[in-house]
Amino acid sequence: MKKQIRLNAFAMNCVAHQSPGLWTHPRDRTTEYNRLPYWTDLARTLERGRFDGLFLADVLGVYDVFGGSPDAALRNATQTPANDPMLLISAMAAVTENLGFGVTSNLSYEPPYTFARRMSTLDHLTEGRIGWNVVTGYLDSAAKGAGKDKQTAHDDRYDVADEYMEVVYKLWEGSWEDDAVLRDRISGIFADPAKVHRVRHAGNNYRVDAIHLCEPSPQRTPVLYQAGTSPRGRQFAAEHAECVFMSGPSAKIIAPRVAAIRELAAKAGRNPAEILMFSMFTIILGRTEAEAKAKYADYRSHINPEGALTLMSGWTGVDFSTYDLDQQVRHVENDAGRTAMDNITRADPDRVWTVREVAQHVGIGGIGPVAIGTPEKVADEIEAWFDQTDVDGLNVPFAVSPGDFADIADMLVPELTRRGRYKGAYAKGSLREKLFGAGRARLSAPHPAVQHRPHIRAKAAE
Ligand SMILES: Cc1cc2nc3c(=O)[nH]c(=O)nc-3n(C[C@H](O)[C@H](O)[C@H](O)COP(=O)(O)O)c2cc1C
Secondary structure (H helix, E strand, C coil): CCCCCEEEEEEECECCCCCCCHHHCCCCCHHHCCCHHHHHHHHHHHHHCCCCEEEEECCCCCCCCHHHCCHHHHHHCCCCCECCCHHHHHHHHHCCCCCEEEEEEEHHHCCHHHHHHHHHHHHHHCCCCEEEEEECCCCHHHHHHCCCCCCCCHHHHHHHHHHHHHHHHHHHHHCECCCCEEEECCCCEEECHHHECCEEEECCCCEEEECCCCCCCCCCCCEEEECCCCHHHHHHHHHHCCEEEECCCCHHHHHHHHHHHHHHHHHCCCCHHHCEEEEECEEEECCCHHHHHHHHHHHHCCCCHHHHHHHHHHHHCCCHHHCCCCCECCCCCCCCCCHHHHHCCCCCCCCCCEHHHHHHHHCCCCCCCEEEECHHHHHHHHHHHHHHHCCCEEEECCCCCCHHHHHHHHHHHHHHHHCCCCCCCCCCCCHHHHHHCCCCCCCCCCCHHHHHCHHHHHHHHC
16 A cells, blocks of 8 residues: 655745745735734644644754855845744644644754753643654854854764753653642642652753653653754664654655665664655645646746845855856855755766756755646656655645645645545544554654653663
8 A cells, every 4th residue: 555645834933934035926925924823824724734734944043154144134034034933833733633733943052951841831732743853953143142153063963962862851751750640639739749750861961950840741752853864864863753854856865865764763773664754845736737837937936046045055054155156066064954965966966056056946945846737747746756755745845825735735635635645534642643653642662762761761770
């Protein structure tokens, strides 16, 4: 049987997100990003389309690599201004029942103790529909804002992240026993202190001596996403991630990354089929081919090439304002993200990119492929993409929002459902259960979080 196709919508608490310039299109509503009705409407639209989740990117820092200043980012609303994504989630959860929320949070500038509390709170308020995209950042501007001279070196960030994960696992999984909360009105005892354990951690980067502040939430540890696919990033994903989000312009680039992470996961003792891979995939639909093509051409007329290069400069750490537009992009290694640079250089040596081509491609949806056509044609392309890459789902950026997601809900989802490739109804339970099956609300062995549970720790100590 062919895999079910999972869909996440990809958005950020900012204007335009991955399609700089498209905020000027009359159909786009992302300039209303700072008002709740935009988000609650989006959430309802996604649930109507039975999307698995809304994946919320978040980038700390300003895109100031292009031209060495924030000016281009400010002029073009290139993910600037950027509001906090977490604060949107309660409102969206209140108007939906099943939609999952994968929220990005950068661990580099926040202690695990306070972050763990915010995620537990969201897991309670969403009744177990929360996921966390674990990122460490790629902009020096964020480090400077947080009181450092520059960001930590690329691979070292993942080492710090490993320790951060250990601490949050201890807080989420190891502090409160399952039956610690009594809520007993007769005895007047709320929680049994003997069943709430102090987390003591003293490592290279973090020290904690505290109990977790929240009682156990439905999933405890949120569903874990990861999105960096450099060699060190893949290792991190293989150890911790339940879902991996990757981006690349072709199946030729995505397929080996999927295979490599599955192989590393198997080496780490995990079931490789249980790491769900989502790849970026932009979708532009029309009732007819002509309508879809006209829509795409109209969108393209709103692309902002400077905004697109401002994004790419931030992702890669390379100032593209110093390049001639017809210059070929050559590989450079630095402390920004490595996946973005690989995508337009060495990941596919047969595909050479000029700076102009990068600006045009990234201008709609970022660096993923763009499928344009009728629901039937796009469904064919998605099925072929699944066959070629072995991914489990798509993370779908928009040109205009929420219009493109409404098109998917109204046109593509019925077609994928008809083909037996898309769920007819949501599964019951938490986000983790919806993704991995009934009874799986919490992480299962051999995931490294599990060893921190009190009864497993006690057994290991015997
Ligand atoms: C598809 C995709 C989505 C990402 N989303 C975010 C994000 O929302 N916030 C962020 O700070 N980093 C994001 N990143 C950056 C990664 O977390 C990571 O910092 C970057 O890719 C560098 O790691 P790498 O060299 O291992 O790829 C994303 C990366 C990819 C490939």
